[in-house]
Amino acid sequence: MNENAGGYNVFEEALRVAEGKYQLLSDYNIQLAKISILFLEAADEKGLYSSIADSFRGITNSIAATFSVYKQDSQDLQVISLSIDPINERKVASILGPGLFEMRMPVGADDLEQMRSQIIRRPKDLYELSSHEIPREVSRAIMKDLGCNQIIALPISYAGEIFGTCVAYMAQEMPVVIDEALIVYAQIAGAAIKRQRLDDDLLAREEKYHIIADFTFDWEYWISPSGTFIYVSPSCKQHTGYVPEEFMKDAALLQKIVHPDDREGLALHIEDSLDINKVSNPIDFRIITRDGEERWVGHRCQNVYGRNGTFLGRRGNNRDITKRKHTEQMLARSEEKYRKLVESAIEAIFVAVEGKIVFLNQRTCTISGYSSEELMTRPFVEFVHPDDRDMVIDRHIKRLRGEEAIPRYEFRIMRKDSEMTWAELNTVAITWEGKMATLNFLEDITERKKVEAELWKKQVMLARTEGIAHVGSWEWDVATDTVTWSDELFRIFQRDPQEGAPSFAEHPAFYHPDDFALLQQAAEAAVADGTPYELELRAIRKDGETRVCVARGVAEMGLNGRAIRLFGSLQDITERKAIEVELLKSYERLKNTLDDAIDTMAKIVEMRDLYTAGHQQRVSDLSSAIAGEMKLEDTRIEQLRMAAAIHDIGKIYVPSEILSKPGKLSTMEFSLIKTHAQAGYDIIKSMDFPYPVAQAILQHHERTDGSGYPNQLRGEDILLEAKILAVADVVEAMASYRPYRPALGINKALEEISQNRGKLYDPAVVDACVQLFNSGKFEFKSI
Numbered sequence: 001m002n003e004n005a006g007g008y009n010v011f012e013e014a015l016r017v018a019e020g021k022y023q024l025l026s027d028y029n030i031q032l033a034k035i036s037i038l039f040l041e042a043a044d045e046k047g048l049y050s051s052i053a054d055s056f057r058g059i060t061n062s063i064a065a066t067f068s069v070y071k072q073d074s075q076d077l078q079v080i081s082l083s084i085d086p087i088n089e090r091k092v093a094s095i096l097g098p099g100l101f102e103m104r105m106p107v108g109a110d111d112l113e114q115m116r117s118q119i120i121r122r123p124k125d126l127y128e129l130s131s132h133e134i135p136r137e138v139s140r141a142i143m144k145d146l147g148c149n150q151i152i153a154l155p156i157s158y159a160g161e162i163f164g165t166c167v168a169y170m171a172q173e174m175p176v177v178i179d180e181a182l183i184v185y186a187q188i189a190g191a192a193i194k195r196q197r198l199d200d201d202l203l204a205r206e207e208k209y210h211i212i213a214d215f216t217f218d219w220e221y222w223i224s225p226s227g228t229f230i231y232v233s234p235s236c237k238q239h240t241g242y243v244p245e246e247f248m249k250d251a252a253l254l255q256k257i258v259h260p261d262d263r264e265g266l267a268l269h270i271e272d273s274l275d276i277n278k279v280s281n282p283i284d285f286r287i288i289t290r291d292g293e294e295r296w297v298g299h300r301c302q303n304v305y306g307r308n309g310t311f312l313g314r315r316g317n318n319r320d321i322t323k324r325k326h327t328e329q330m331l332a333r334s335e336e337k338y339r340k341l342v343e344s345a346i347e348a349i350f351v352a353v354e355g356k357i358v359f360l361n362q363r364t365c366t367i368s369g370y371s372s373e374e375l376m377t378r379p380f381v382e383f384v385h386p387d388d389r390d391m392v393i394d395r396h397i398k399r400l401r402g403e404e405a406i407p408r409y410e411f412r413i414m415r416k417d418s419e420m421t422w423a424e425l426n427t428v429a430i431t432w433e434g435k436m437a438t439l440n441f442l443e444d445i446t447e448r449k450k451v452e453a454e455l456w457k458k459q460v461m462l463a464r465t466e467g468i469a470h471v472g473s474w475e476w477d478v479a480t481d482t483v484t485w486s487d488e489l490f491r492i493f494q495r496d497p498q499e500g501a502p503s504f505a506e507h508p509a510f511y512h513p514d515d516f517a518l519l520q521q522a523a524e525a526a527v528a529d530g531t532p533y534e535l536e537l538r539a540i541r542k543d544g545e546t547r548v549c550v551a552r553g554v555a556e557m558g559l560n561g562r563a564i565r566l567f568g569s570l571q572d573i574t575e576r577k578a579i580e581v582e583l584l585k586s587y588e589r590l591k592n593t594l595d596d597a598i599d600t601m602a603k604i605v606e607m608r609d610l611y612t613a614g615h616q617q618r619v620s621d622l623s624s625a626i627a628g629e630m631k632l633e634d635t636r637i638e639q640l641r642m643a644a645a646i647h648d649i650g651k652i653y654v655p656s657e658i659l660s661k662p663g664k665l666s667t668m669e670f671s672l673i674k675t676h677a678q679a680g681y682d683i684i685k686s687m688d689f690p691y692p693v694a695q696a697i698l699q700h701h702e703r704t705d706g707s708g709y710p711n712q713l714r715g716e717d718i719l720l721e722a723k724i725l726a727v728a729d730v731v732e733a734m735a736s737y738r739p740y741r742p743a744l745g746i747n748k749a750l751e752e753i754s755q756n757r758g759k760l761y762d763p764a765v766v767d768a769c770v771q772l773f774n775s776g777k778f779e780f781k782s783i
Helices: 002-040 045-060 086-102 109-116 136-146 179-214 236-240 244-249 253-257 260-273 322-344 362-368 372-376 386-401 446-469 487-493 504-510 513-529 574-608 615-629 634-645 649-653 667-674 676-684 693-699 720-735 746-755 763-775
Strands: 064-071 076-084 104-106 150-158 161-170 219-223 229-232 283-288 294-305 311-320 348-353 356-360 408-414 420-432 435-444 471-477 482-485 533-540 546-557 563-572
Touching: 002 045, 002 179, 045 064, 045 076, 045 150, 045 161, 045 179, 064 086, 076 086, 076 161, 086 136, 109 150, 109 161, 150 179, 161 179, 219 236, 229 244, 236 244, 236 311, 244 253, 253 260, 260 283, 260 294, 294 322, 348 362, 348 420, 356 362, 356 372, 362 372, 362 420, 362 435, 386 408, 386 420, 386 435, 420 446, 471 487, 482 487, 487 563, 504 513, 504 533, 513 533, 513 546, 513 563, 546 574, 615 634, 615 720, 615 763, 634 693, 634 720, 649 676, 667 676, 676 693, 693 720, 720 746, 720 763, 746 763
Parallel strands: none
Antiparallel strands: 064 076, 064 161, 076 104, 150 161, 219 229, 219 311, 283 294, 294 311, 348 356, 348 435, 408 420, 420 435, 471 482, 471 563, 533 546, 546 563
């Protein structure tokens, strides 16, 4: 009975101990729950470390508590937080100074394993706790001043990751808290640190990604599967003028600001991007900003998926490429401009690299007759005439070597149709895609060659013609006083062409002094105002012989109104001049003979009509004077003088008794008188006069109104010479004595022609005649 009672007492004691321990654990759980909440409320990692130190001091009912962080890189512990009352804090500070938080306590491999296993340590003193970093004397002083009799070191870790150690400095020698509670505390503190670090890391990462997204120059966005914006970067305002909140509020805003012409293309792009079987290519489109500006956007997007493959929407990147687009457009316009220049060039333009054409324009094909494919797949020299290939190759190689080579030269090309074409090549060395090359400009000069050949023939013909005609040509550059002579001019002056043409200053030696003064005067006038000239000069040859020449000159005028060049010719007319002198002598002899013949005929008429003696001569004088007053040429005046001197030659066929009849003539007699005009024409027409003398004699009795005889001619049908002769004949006849009446006088005669001016007589002739007498320029020598 006693044994059973004793057993029961033991059991009952054990039960009371268990119940007490359970109650204690319950109390600790409540306290630990509060500590967990405290840890959750920590603002940051530093605040959490302070809470750990404070709560550990509280749960252990210790004098002071610290929390030291484990530094994995240096494998040591560093005190981060200290929980202690102010008095004891000053005691520790007086012993350690500020060095507590700078102290490093090494952690060995064994220590690490214990910390990872969360083994509670109870070191004897600070010397042991700090792995001998705190000297034994300092350790004793601190523990004595604090009244510390026990140290508890609790490792803090989570899932094998070591975070640090909590240390409690206790006055009691016996534990006041059970190990189970400390282990739970260590787990709670480790979990809190892990969570805090994860939160801090998450925040750091989020901050980093926000910085990347928010501070990018590009306009970034994330659209949910439903089409609403999850995120829009602030740079959207810089691009569009709209802020992110506006896009978040209006999911259709992006489509609204796209240029109307580009909306369909963007919609198709978005549709393709949602198809996982299609590759979403970048797209460029225009937007209209809030202020109405048109901008270009380079757009790229891709679908976003979660780790489990869930579709999370679409991420888009928009870059302002307005400047690039404008540059591309300008470049395109520039390329188009230069392409048109190259393609519309009248020259063939091509680039040759390593003997082959790598670039060409259409004109190259036109000139050669080959297609671009044919020209670019064969060596260029194959298109050169065989006789010119060595020259072309040699100059091409020299140019590529940087040696001196003729940049422009001519050669022949063999066309595809086997025709030969002359070409002029202008080439320069360049670099083409990293290789030495030549840029070539080739012009078809076949027609020019033909023209040059024809010109050469004409020059030869001109030289021969100049020699035959004794005409030399020259050119004078006024500014440089440079004179150029043709070969014939050297021959005219007997000057050796090797001596060159003399300057204008040397010309006085080549002309008679009197004539050079005329030439110099004419040349100065030509230079000053462009007046052309033609002079007859005496040229002095090298042997002293004088040659008669005709000099002609014309000026090429500059913008300042003065001549820049004079061109001209010099013709040797010495032989022609001698012939002209002989001809003039012969003409004078012939003229004298003709004058004698006319005088003889006039005298024959006067012998038959004594009353009209001197009439024909006086009519001739007046006719010549009228013609002179009317400014007729000398040849016509001479023609008129001859006709007037014998205008009545036909009267030799009229009986003399009728010519000298003192009374009025009968109708029959007057009819006979009227035949003298036709009779005179018949006499003279067979004579070889150089002028229409016979016609003037025939028409001298015709009248402007057609009332004259013998053919009743009118106005312009009557020769001017006959009109003058008619007026002079009437004036002289009325002013002179006649067998049938006395002289009527000049005034009566002038009155007659004035009254019938325009009717019977030509007005201009009448005016000239009246002017002669009224001005006193003319009067009959004897009437």
